[in-house]
Amino acid sequence: MNAQPLPQAAAFIIDLDGTLVDTLGDFVAVLGAVFGELGLPLVDRAFVERTVGKGSEHLIRTTLAHVGAEAALYDTAWLRYQAHYRQMNGQFSAVYPGVLEGLQRLRALGRPMACLTNKPAAFARELLQRKGLDGFFDRVFGGDDFERKKPDPLPLIKTCEALGVSPASAWMIGDSANDAAAARAAGCTTVLVRYGYNHGEAIETVPASQYLDRLDQLQLPGELSDCARA
Secondary structure, three states: OOOOOOOOOOEEEEOOEOOOEEOHHHHHHHHHHHHHHOOOOOOOHHHHHHHOOOOHHHHHHHHHHHOOOOHHHHHHHHHHHHHHHHHHOOOOOEEOOOHHHHHHHHHHOOOOEEEEOOOOHHHHHHHHHHOOOHHHOOEEEOOOOOOOOOOOOHHHHHHHHHHOOOHHHEEEEEOOHHHHHHHHHHOOEEEEEOOOOOOOOOHHHOOOOEEEOOHHHOOOOOOOOHHHHO
16 A cells, blocks of 8 residues: 655654553453453454444444443443453553563654543553553543544644644554545544554555554654555
C-alpha cells in the first residue's frame, strides 16, 4: 500500500489497548465474571478480540446481543463490568515487547506525548500506572473525557489542543481502523502496529504512513526506509 507523506512530528498521541498493552486477557476475564453472574453464556477470546476497540459500552452491548440476551440487561451489566474491571485491571495484561524502549526513545525527543484511548479514563490512568508507563505521558485521555469516541476525530482534535499542537503536526500511533479513521479525519499522520486488535482484519488494509512490528521500530523523517513504508 502506498505510504502517506511524512511530516515532522511535533507531538505523539498513542493508543493504549492493543498498542501499548495487551489487555485482551483483562477483557475476557471481566466479561466472564459479569456474564457468569448474570447466568449468560460466556464468549471466547476470539470474539472479544474482534469486538474491543470502540469503548466499553460498545463491547458490553455487542456481547449481550451476541449471546442473545435482552438489551435491557445493559445497565446491570455495565455496573458489574465497572466493578469487576476496577478489581482486575491489569491482572491479565502485559506490556508489548518494544513498548518501553519505544516510549523511552520518544520521550527523549522532548516532544509532547499523550495517551488517547476509548477505555474509561480512570481505568486507563490506573493501567498505565500499574504497568509503569504513566510517566511517559503529558496527558492521558479516556473515552469518557469527550462527547464522542474514536473513530470520531473529536478526541484527537481536543488532545492536540491540550498538547498545544496542530493536528497536521501530530502523529497518531494505534492498532486499528478506529485509530486510523480518527487520525485521518483530524488530519494527523497515522502509524499502525501489526500486533493489536483490528476487528479480525489485517492492519495493512488500513492506510497508514508506517506499519510496525514493535513500537521501538518507529522511524522519523530522515530515517524512513522504503522497506518501512512499503
